[in-house]
Amino acid sequence: MNIAVFSVTENGRQLSVRIAEALGAEHRVSRYCFHKHTDDNAAVFWNMGSMVGRLFERSDVFIFVCACGIAVRAAAPYLGTKPDDPAIIVMDDGGRFVIPVLSGHIGSANHIAEILADSLGSTAVITTSEDEAGGFSLESFVAANDLIICDGKAAKEISSAVLHDEKIGFFSNYKHSGLPEELTEFGVCRTGICIDANTAVKPFDVTVNLVPKNVVLGMRCKSDTSAEAVESAVTSALDGIGIKRISCIAAVGEVPELCSFCEKLGVSFKIYGSAELDGGEAECEQIALKSGGKLIIKEKEFDGISIAVSETPVFLDFERKS
Template sequence: MNKAIITLTKGGMKLGLKLLNSIDQAVLYVHPRFYMECENIKKIDGKMTEFIGKIFHKYRCLIFIMSTGIVVRAIAPYIQDKKTDPAVIVLDERARNVISLLSGHIGGANDYTKKIAKMINANPVITTASDVNESIAVDTLAMELDCEIEDFYDATKVTAHIVNGEKVGLISDIFIDKEMPLNIIKVDKENIDDKFKGLIYISEKNINKPIGIDCVVLRPKNIILGIGCRRGKTEEEIINAVEDTLNILKLSKKSIKHITTVDVKKNEEGLIKAAKVLKVPLIIVDRKDIKKVESQFEQSEFVKKQIGVGAVCEPAAFLTSKAGKMLQKKKGYDGITIAVFREGE
């Protein structure tokens, strides 16, 4: 379950049941007075503010059917950061209005609000400036393109320029099949002038930002690291090798989509911990799949005798990169090998 519907009244419960039957992955919390034993219906446990504290980060979206004032007071102690706070939506029990209250862009509250309003024929209330002006915020753009924002303060400044109708340049190393507001203009690095109030870079590469223009960098998740290692290599050794590789290639750590290795290394503690430090998945590739493509890469007879395939990092990265482009052939780091691919389209 990733959505919680919360209500305190009998009328709110009636609307809550309607939503519960229409929304996937949802649970309904009701006041104990109106509780009925039914699948996906639970009691509100204890005082409202304390109860919200227990569930605030348990769900991706909290849908309240009650007064906005009650909701604001209940969630206030637990609001931390728009990068991690859940979407919060408020409905009146007559189903007249659906209000996007918190995490409108990154949390998805604006999209949830529109969907719920359409579902129950209500009025969607969205107050974020980019939506009101039918423009786009940098965090929304990043989410739609599956990019990570390098600096949220920079994103806020550039979003302000977009919403104010000022000229913003877009410099992208990835293909963007999306219609942009008229004041966001696709340019290359050589055509930047002082007419631009802001710049959006979308790249996995290190960026030298021009002075005097507000800039934000969005990192696409398109770098695949194939890693092979001797048994017992530590998390620190692997991370150091990864960082050295990225520095040489002038690539951002934030653009790593995943690291990948062969099935015999799936329980290698150093690799597992390194993936957690990098906050990326560890993708395991079966040897039978590597055998199908290993002839395309340099092989080691020693490795073949040990594990049955003559190459690990290059074929593993190739197979999990949608036949992407190799940016670095196998490079050795004292018992660790790393190959780098840029994901294919």
């Protein structure tokens, strides 16, 4: 994940260094310091709100080492919808508390807060209701298993039903671990979870459809291909498959716009050389299959851009943490 750490004081600057050290092994961490308290390894800002705006679309997590009100005012103008907003975490510059403010589950703010608390000797202040109750959390499960919520209103009803001890139905053709006690595959339930690529399946009166993010694209295009051409070709190739289902794009050779497109989507980008392929035709199919999935769309060409699509296996693990 791309993590942006903001600080405004000298204590905050020092703490931001420790935050970067705690998270840097697994994530891309960038530090942004107020111009009066900065160092050579941080970018400088004069106006926090403006800097947050510049980074908003390409950041997965914002960590603010400052007063909560400052952080909220800096991020508020750019907030959109719950599934799309980045995680927002606030820490006091004394390093005593780590507070997930936004996107606790889907954006992994709660999980990152707990990592920081363990690493820095701080206290994670988790306020989401499912965590307080200690029961099944739909959003935590979604984040941990790379799923997409297709109906936010239905998702809220599921969370409400859990808090009111109502049994939740579960339907999926994907393999999965044992279900938590709140879920059942048997009997008649008013509300339920359906995990399937087909969002038209509605087994319950209130069904929250979850779709796996398990689509891999194998691509080949010229190095001067434009960003607009890449996006148009991908949309055409997927032929109704949601672009949010892409988990990875693999390419033959390095193409700058493909890399930028992956950053925009927040998906991984893999590059393969000709020596890693068998020398035959359908190179895009070969690299699309290197993730261990099955081919669902054979290689096609869209205005000079070749694309093949595969789907990786799904295993739903209710014990997995995001």
